[in-house]
Amino acid sequence: MTASSTLSKTTAPVASAGDLLSTRQRGELFRVYNYYRLVLGILLIGLLLVDTTSFDGRFRQLDYFQAGVISYLAVNAFIAVLMLTGFQPSERNISVSILLDILIIHGLLVSSSGITNGMANLVIVSVAAGNIMTPGRMGTFYAALATLSSLAIALWAMLEQGKSADDVVSAGSLGIVYFVTAAALQYIAIRLRRSETLANSRARSLAELEQINQQIIQRMRTGILVLDREGQVRLMNTAASEMLAGYTFSAQSAEIEKTTGAHFLPASLLTGFKSWLLHPQQIIAPFQPTITSPPIQATFAHLDQNSGELVLVFLEDISRVTQQAQQIKLASLGQLTASIAHEIRNPLGAISHAAQLLDESPNMDNTDQKMLAIIHRHSKRVNAIIENVLGVSRREASAAELIDLQPWLEQFRDGFVQSRSPHKSVLIRLSVQPDTHPSARFDTSQLEQILINLCDNGLRFSQLHCGEAKIEIITGIAADGACAFIDIKDYGPGIAKENTSSVFEPFFTTDKSGTGLGLYLAKELCEANQAHLSLINTKRPGCCFRIMFAHPGRII
Incomplete structure (x- = not known):
């Protein structure tokens, strides 16, 4: 069932004849009709000021006619004053007014020259007005009373x-x-009001469909922009706003935006957009809004193929495509590790067992002991590599939930320090940006696994470099004002510039005892939760890894 058919069933049915006019509409019509009655009363008063003998007929009861005309004008003037003060007549008030009009005009006919007087045609106006404002049985009653x-x-x-x-x-x-x-008039009024009701019903359906479309567009993970040919942004959904948050704009666009309030594309994307206008078949290279943002691929399409004045831009987070490729790779890796784990562990177990037997031999000298230590150490390292590879390949799907980061990090820090303190002194400083309340949608078990990995690395390198195992954890809200982040800073020697692009590659490590899978696994887990893990430059000794979370309102 389509959305339009569903909405059509939820709209109100066509109103009945008695419910065709709203109170506001009925009040506006009665206001106009009362103006007509005021004008009519003034004209009748003017009739009294001329010589009555100049008319064909004579007044039967001139005194009664004069009193009736003055009373008619006074009543209508009083009603006009009431309506100016905000009085809204009900259907009953309108019915009483129409009935009085019919009776008063017929009373004036009695006191003047009778039914042949041209004033009898005024009754037609009153009957018509009554059937417009209160159609149905009451309108028929007006005609019957007048007849x-x-x-x-x-x-x-x-x-x-x-x-x-x-x-x-x-x-x-x-x-x-x-x-x-x-x-x-009843037939015309009913047809008009039914047409209006149908138009209102369709307008509500269109408004509801537009609201649904807006919700869908705003909830989409793909960024959507609508541009003119100058690169000015006409429409931007939430995903696009998040992707372009913190991006650097060109100096010219920034100046125009500052003075006129217009929004333009970022400098790099604007260059690609102008290049696409000249060569529509060209695909622009991916760009990265900030150092902590994932790479983004932009594609363009004319919104109107005839005029081509507006352009639709789709911004796709390439990390999701990379994530899908990684899932395929991990599936293959899982099959590979499942097939070789047994083949590697059996000889590895034999090597370890043989080393233990040699260690028990009484004829071992110092040189042999050193060789056995090397065998033990590297056997453990090979076994750790197998365990980590199996852990990556067996990774379960994330079960994201909304996390209040400050209390969650405090609990994590206390538990982490408590688990490490019996072995060595650990110092973790936790700070939160002032006036922020960061929250994120993430799998808590996977976030704990990521932070344990990053904190262990930071503490180890800080201990080696400055002799003290200490790190700093900072959380807050990014420049876009919506997405939260966590920074893990250590006091180690830092990472060489030539190695910064390789730190997240599997099996890359600068530690002889490491497996090179910790950061790779951490990055994979972040991407599985629509977050992004990156190494940022803080212009200070040590490393700083940043977890940039997705918008907390986005569904994972």
């Missing part, structure tokens, strides 16, 4: 005034006009 009143006046004139039966015929004709007017 009966007209017939009553005609019969009274014929019986009491000696008028001819022509007045009755005229009253009957007016009655037909009243009913035809009521029926026609």
